[in-house]
Amino acid sequence: MKLVVQVKLLPTPEQVSALESTLRACNTAASEVARVARNRGVYRNYDLRKYVYQNIKDNHRLGAQAAQHVIKKVCDSYKALKANIRAGNLGRPGSKRRRRAETDPISFRWEAAQPYDARMLSWQRNARTVSIWTVAGRLKGVAYAGSPDGLKAVAELPVGESDLVHRDGMWFLHTTVEAAEPELVDPKGFLGIDMGIANIAYDSDGDRYAGTTLNSYRRRQLRLRQRLQRKDTNSARRLLARRRRKEARHAANVNHCIAKTIVTKAERTGRGIAVEDLTGIRERVRLRKPQRVTLSSWSFHQLGEFLTYKARRAGVPLVEVDPRYTSQTCHRCGHRDKRNRVDQETFNCRSCGVVAHADHNAALNIASRGVEAGAQSTARTRPDLAASEGGDLQTRPFTGG
Incomplete structure (x- = not known):
């Protein structure tokens, strides 16, 4: 499985100047390529290369x-833009924002990330330095630092493509490493x-993972943003x-x-994890304006992604x-009755009279559906084990959001 590791570069002032010039040159060229692609209506890598490759070099x-x-990078940006337009993320058809996205060429900020491959970037793991290409020539001996886990991953695992990132006056490499994926447990x-x-x-x-503190923090940030705006x-x-x-x-x-915490608990108890498929929830749910702000800032998709990759690494x-x-x-x-949900916290069954926390009741239902989904997946992928207990469960990545 592929993991992304962040390491921080520690360049000298001369090296900083070379890195900044490189990002400026690459992103100026990218904006130029984006204009050509829009004007000619050419968005495929191989076709676009015929018009711009020699000029930008x-x-x-x-x-x-x-x-x-x-x-x-330009072709991937247009591909992502088209996907966002199709998904309705840039407004309704005919809206000003959508028309601008459909007609104007993409522009790149000078500090936008630039990809590097093995021909442009090499690692000296023992010395903890990298040799990196710039428009001013090859920079050798650029020191880097990072978390213990990140440094260990870069030192021991196969390294793939990296992105050079400039953020808040600091320089980073977002590096892809190939980690062995453990077998899923039964x-x-x-x-x-x-x-x-x-x-x-x-x-x-x-067990409850309360959002009260995070929501209070976000409300405070919203008030501060409004004052600054x-x-x-x-x-x-x-x-x-x-x-x-x-x-x-x-x-x-x-x-x-x-x-x-969730993945550790599941691993310790030998269980799988069942989550809700929340794809398109923002489009499905109609709320009042204050609630829409809360829903839009709800980072459930990020939590789902974190659960997915941490579960894969643990074999859960x-x-x-x-x-x-x-x-x-x-x-x-x-x-099932909508009146069973008395309020935000309380669940009271109209049939059997059970009283529970509403979110706990929902989590128990999700766990039951997880067992059914796991059995169906096993029946599809391993018919020979469909009638037996256990079996290898095939999971798919989290797609909510």
Whole structure:
């Protein structure tokens, strides 16, 4: 399985100047390629190369590999843009924002990430330095640092393509490494995970991962952003960008901690993990404006991705289940009634009278559906084991969001 490791470069002032010139040249060339692609209506890598390859090499002092990566970066950007247009993420057909996205060429900021392959970047693991291509020539002996796990991964695992990233005055390499994927265990049941806003996650064992602190933090950040937006000065816009990144890092850290705790529990108890398939929930759910803000800032997709890759690394099966009516159905008798959900926290079955926390009841239903989904997957992939207990469960990646 592929993992992305972040290492921090520690360049000298002369090396910083060369790296900055390289990013500026690559992204200026990328903006030029994007204009040609839009004007000619050519978005395939091989076809676009005929029009721009030699020009950007000569005019922007790019090497052959760098020029190839610039063209590929532009093609990938247009591919992502088309996917966002199809998904409706850039407004309705005919809206100003969508028309602009469909007609204007993509432009690249000077500090946008630039891909590097093995021909442009080499690692001296013992010395903890890299040799990296720049427009000013090859930089050798650029020191790097990172977390113990990241440094160990770069030192011991096969290294693939890297992205050179400039952020907040610092330089990073986001490097892909190839890690061995353990075999999935035969689960003894499933740990159901109900994702929500008041509680970021609630598992079928009754453990709650509260979102109160995170939601309070986000409300405070929203008030601060509104104050800065009203000022509308250059310094206010810079502070807005810093606050946005700070909030994103905080939410990612919370999601990492929650995902690690859930996967560790499932691994320790020999169970798989069952989560809801929340694909398109923002489009399906109609809420009032204050609630829409909360839903839009809910990073359930990130939590799902963290759960997926951490589960894969631990060999824990993860399945997605249908989320419909999990909060209205009694986990004990199976009776479904929207009146069973008394309020945000309380579930009271109208049939058997069971009283439970609403999110805990939903998590128990998700765990039951996880067992069914696991059995169906085993029957499809291993017919010889369909009638026996256990079997190898085939999981698919989290797609919510």
